[in-house]
Amino acid sequence: MAALNPLLAKVFRGPLDLNGPVLGRIFYLFEYARSYIEERSQAFDARFGTDTSVPVFERDQKTSVHFYVPTTASVIYQILSSIPLQPNQYVFVDMGSGKGRALLVASEFPFAKIVGIERSDHLHRIAEENIKRYKPASQQCAAFDLHCMDALDYSYGDEPLVLFLFDPFGREILRNVIANLEASLKARPREAYVVYVYPQYEDLLQNSSVLHRVRVGGPRWQPWSQYVVYAASTAAGGDQAGAENPSHHDVGSDSAVTTM
Ligand SMILES: C[S@@+](CC[C@H](N)C(=O)[O-])C[C@H]1O[C@@H](n2cnc3c(N)ncnc32)[C@H](O)[C@@H]1O
Numbered sequence: 500m501a502a503l504n505p506l507l508a509k510v511f512r513g514p515l516d517l518n519g520p521v522l523g524r525i526f527y528l529f530e531y532a533r534s535y536i537e538e539r540s541q542a543f544d545a546r547f548g549t550d551t552s553v554p555v556f557e558r559d560q561k562t563s564v565h566f567y568v569p570t571t572a573s574v575i576y577q578i579l580s581s582i583p584l585q586p587n588q589y590v591f592v593d594m595g596s597g598k599g600r601a602l603l604v605a606s607e608f609p610f611a612k613i614v615g616i617e618r619s620d621h622l623h624r625i626a627e628e629n630i631k632r633y634k635p636a637s638q639q640c641a642a643f644d645l646h647c648m649d650a651l652d653y654s655y656g657d658e659p660l661v662l663f664l665f666d667p668f669g670r671e672i673l674r675n676v677i678a679n680l681e682a683s684l685k686a687r688p689r690e691a692y693v694v695y696v697y698p699q700y701e702d703l704l705q706n707s708s709v710l711h712r713v714r715v716g717g718p719r720w721q722p723w724s725q726y727v728v729y730a731a732s733t734a735a736g737g738d739q740a741g742a743e744n745p746s747h748h749d750v751g752s753d754s755a756v757t758t759m
Pocket of ligand 1: 565566
């Protein structure tokens with residue numbers, strides 16, 4: 500998305516908005532097929548006895564749409580493996596956690612706490628059930644903290660954090676979520692990473708005075724698995740953090756995104 504020229508990006512941004520009330524329904528069919536194929540190959544739910552694969556398109560008010568689609572598990576593993584986490588210090592926060600796929604994968608990393616913020620009560624309850632069922636031997640963090648609430652009302656703590664976003668909301672909400680994070684980082688400077696999968700509104704992060712991009716990756720022909728990672732200034736010290744540089748792109752895959 501960031502590789503498109505600004506005019507094309509503007510033209511395609513609206514139609515490619517998975518959360519749109521009209522086009523969201525069309526994308527739902529696509530997402531349904533995609534998730535079905537992905538579950539057949541990765542068998543995430545089949546292996547763990549969870550319910551994370553099937554997309555959900557809910558509409559509770561005229562203007563309120565909950566579109567749940569799970570992130571591809573292997574993409575979350577790939578991204579989190581690339582972040583230099585100090586064990587048991589970082590909080591993982593998934594804004595728009597849906598059925599909890601990203602929370603479950605994050606629990607295989609040494610986070611101090613895993614927070615899920617989800618507006619839909621129905622999806623929030625499914626995520627709570629999934630957490631009870633997900634007990635792989637490789638799990639490193641079982642300190643889950645799930646909230647059924649609007650992302651705009653979430654207050655960050657004092658800990659270093661990884662904020663995970665898989666296309667959870669439209670532009671205006673994302674703008675406010677980022678502004679809240681920036682205010683928190685300015686008030687209490689600490690290490691922080693923002694992982695944004697399917698980064699259709701990445702320009703909001705590009706304009707940040709606090710965050711800067713350290714990584715871009717994901718298969719070129721799978722826009723839903725492309726991602727960017729941003730770091731707060733204090734989190735990107737040195738080469739270890741994977742500062743943005745062609746040698747740090749996920750070019751191991753021949754279809755990885757390398758243009759920016
Ligand atoms: C594409 S799904 C992401 C699911 C999950 N993060 C994952 O990776 O598997 C987006 C989720 O964001 C939720 N959402 C949308 N707007 C929200 C808001 N304002 N506050 C909290 N959650 C929201 C939707 O209900 C949906 O479950």
